Amino acid sequence: MGSGDLKKQIAHLEEEIAELKKRWPxxxxxxxxxxxxxxxxxxxxxxRRLEEREQ
Structure with missing residues (x-):
């Protein structure tokens, strides 16, 4: 997995978590x-651990 792919996946997960937190009662x-x-x-x-290993 390339670091660009990891960064995209990390960003996507961060966005998904932020959206979930917005809906959190x-x-x-x-x-x-x-x-x-x-x-x-x-x-x-x-x-994030995977990304650290690849750097």
Whole structure:
């Protein structure tokens, strides 16, 4: 995977997380939203580690 691809994927995940946070209710967060947030955060962390190794 090229570093350009990684940067694009990282940027996409960051955007997706930001959009999810915009829709995040102040109370009574649905389990699906929490699961999706955790999934996105894990993917983002993996990609950032991969990016660090490639530098």
């Amino acid at each position: 102040a109370h009574s967060v649905k389990a699906e939203m929490v699961e999706r947030f955790e999934e996105l955060e894990e993917k983002l962390e993996r990609l």
